[in-house]
Amino acid sequence: MTTKKRIAIIGAGVAGMAFAILAARQGHFVHVFERRPQVGSELGAGVTLWPNASFVLKQMGLLDDIVKVSGKPKSMVRFDQYSSEQPNEPFREKSRLVIHEINRQAQYETYSILRRDLMEILFDALQKTQARIHFSHPIQAEELAQLKAEYDLVIGADGRMHSAARQNITAALSTELSVDNEAIYQGFINVIGITQSPLTLIDKGVIQDYWGDGERFGIVPINDKTCYWAAGWTSSLKRKSDQPFTQEDLIQRFQHWPKPVTDVLQHAQGASINTIYVHDVNPITSWHNDNVLLIGDAAHAALPTSGQGACQALEDAWTLAQLLLKHDAIDVVLQLFLAKRIDKTTAIQRTGRHIAQTIFHTKPSERAVDGSISQTPSHTIANFWMSGLTSS
Template sequence: MKVTILGAGIAGLTTAIALKKAGIPAQVFEAAPQIKAVGAGLGLAPNAMLALQKLGLSEKIIPLGARLPHFSILTREGKVISRNDSNVIGEKYGLDNFTIHRAELHEALLSELNPADIFTGKRAVDLERIGKSIRLHFADGSTHDTDCLLVADGINSAVRAKIVPDVQVRYSGYTCWRAVINYTGDEPPGATETWGAQGRVGVIPLTKQRIYWFACINAKAGEQRYRNYTARNLYEHFRQYHDPIPSLLAQTQDTQLLKNDIYDLKPLKRFAYGNVLLLGDAAHATTPNMGQGACQAIEDAVVLADEWQRHGTFEYAFPAFEQRRLARTTDIINQSRTIGQVAQLENSLLIGARDLLLRSMPASFRMKQFDKLYTVDF
């Protein structure tokens, strides 16, 4: 039986690793001419770390990341609105919150696979069913036949569009700049997000004296005035925010900036379509407000391998995967979108009410939310 994975991102590579460990070989087809991780930092929450532990990868990944002692939401002036202690989280769930550079995670995952099973320059543009098989058509004119297909090629998947043509990719209402820099100031003791009327800025320490930061500003999709925004423009926009935000922006070079409008997928009603299964962002792309995009992709890999081993065939494994993953990923998409809307408020009265509500929220309520997010079913 031929198993094919579309996409060599975190979802595709982790799935290939999980299936390999389950004794199910797969080939990976990647659209890019060479596999080169892009992006900046990302979070690996306890649920993702537990999934990596199940795959035997946590000991390899942990030294590459930075443990976060706490995560705080701050006002523009730097006053604490809400704080979560990672020591409490680590004691309860067994593993802490980590941050890691996406490129380093990607490289670690790649090293687990045989390069002969990965094919680059293969951008899938169409598929057709031939009997019980699937024939993929690539942009370079080549084709590939397979018995089952795992679609993990991202939020804008062309293959998913052929299977589910009415899928809705939704704009969040804000655009985002990101960068990883070597910071010369004092390293922040933990991760922070600063919420103000001018926008939101996150500051997350990585390893090797590096800082990952992001900045979100409300805007129309593709708004012209932000297309060529420079690091200097961002500095001027956020210069009234507390330290070290102005210093971080001042030390950032334009060549280090990555900019993206933020989108998610309206939750799908299905992931499994016969011998085709949607995974990762192709199935349940979410806004980054909960730091769960990569985490849910890693969970997908573990659950799929688990169901495949349990049932023995993809015919039973794919629907079982769908049953385990639909409700969880739908909740995360919806909750993350709501958090983004609340975090991006501009009205001062609404901001005051929001901050007061968050400050008065009991720790027990937050722990219930963590229970829901970090408790996994494997």
């Protein structure tokens, strides 16, 4: 039996809340510090929970709640624009990923869920523990130094863009080598949103992924009347302008795209639409310094094209909690956590960049069919996604 620790968690996103739940259930004294006034869902419209995420949620006892509000996609189809010179040319199916076969190999299902529903389930579970959450409480460098002194373990789950914890780690690393702490803009914009309509707009069993010339539109169904989506295109701009992109802007930009795209945009919930100038971070060689540890996007933010952001956040939480059960010394826990997680997350970061390069910076006529994961054998995908996961 390991001793109970005082644990501070910076950030109440997927990684921070999932670990807070697991650590508090183990009897540790957990405090979560969140800069927003409430648990936020504005960072994304929806999440695909692949089998590795379902594994973690099952171990946490939350999968039944997830299933109630989720969809179960059976396949993901990629359509490429037939001719980039003629925008009215049709899109043709390029490849198909058979999701139910991956599920069978992994022995866990894949679910699609609105981010707000996932965050609500995690928050409800957190409230049933003894953990305390402090809203409207940003942590900067000065406060981080105080947390390091007051707590046995400080978890930096404070995201990819302005992580005080990541800055602390990279500052320590930079005494020996050049380390870049800055999030890196990858040359494209995502405008995300949710569509809910009384009409049947989409096939609830198929994730539809349309690739144009420097443009993309992905549709992920929850059911036949609800989906979340992401519209993307290349842009040299690196930050939001004063005027964000609107539903009308998107309808105009994608007016000649296939009917599922135009239907989804026509019925979109205007308040759900959010513009994101997409960044990731370069892999770094260590995620810990003294008693501070990075998890989730603060440690290994991947592009949304990886499809694994929330899944890897959940894996981080589960792996770290399991190590705390087995090892009392914090330095041992931090070293083992890095050893168990860094190779997998680095590979996912690189995959996200490769797919983004293929979508946004490669002409349609020059794209290989394997520009996405669709042509990878299902057992290879399942084995990789499930690697490193063991039940308690």
